[in-house]
Amino acid sequence: MIVAFTGGGGKTSLIYYLAEKFSGEGKRVIITTTTHMAWEPERPFAVAEDAAGIRQLLDQYGYVTAAYHKAGQPKISGPDREILEKLSGLCDVLLVEADGAKRLPLKVPAQWEPVIPEIAEVVVGVIGLDCIGKNISDTAHRPDDVADFLGKCVEDVVTWEDAARIAVSEKGLRKDVGGRRFLVYLNKADVLESLDPAEKIVERCRMDRIEAVCGSLHKD
DSSP: OEEEEEESTTHHHHHHHHHHHHHHTTOOEEEEESSEEEOOTTSOEEETTOHHHHHHHHHHHSEEEEEBOOTTOSEEEOOOHHHHHHHHTTOSEEEEEOOOOTTOSBOOOOTTOOOOOTTOOEEEEEEEGGGTTSBHHHHBSSHHHHHHHHTOOTTSBOOHHHHHHHHHOTTTTTTTOTTSEEEEEEEOGGGOSOSHHHHHHHHHHHHTTOEEEEOOOOOO
């Protein structure tokens, strides 16, 4: 299974949560990116071409991040298409961060985004529910783009309807998904006083036959 993750902040946390879950079930999991993702030095890591090192870490931990990292840099970068395809042959599950949002919960993709690999079978679009009730300027990656998409000003407040529009639109989270299976994950449900906004977004997605769930990756 090859899964690409797009949209707002929370993708990396979701990817590692799933990596631990799948590896705990006995699956071999590789994490990588087609853009950049946060460097987490405490995680098992191998250079993307190092098949032997990747196999060794998979045997030891069940999952591994395979990418490139320069000393002192806060981000890792991903391999080219050929190496990505080789990685898919080394594991049961390949999890690919395919978008960037600078940890902000809401975004609409630019012309060159997202970078979904051709081999991806599933796309998961992420929205952080902490955007609800906050100004676009404070909560969106590239606020002007989000405001233009919504027909609002950057100082306007993000509503659940706004988040739902981004979630279902082919110019939003569904951009370049094509015929792949598509799911929406609404993160940070724990920050809401009521789950009503999240449930309404889920309902709106399901009206478009889009699978959607809300949850939280917060660890006590």
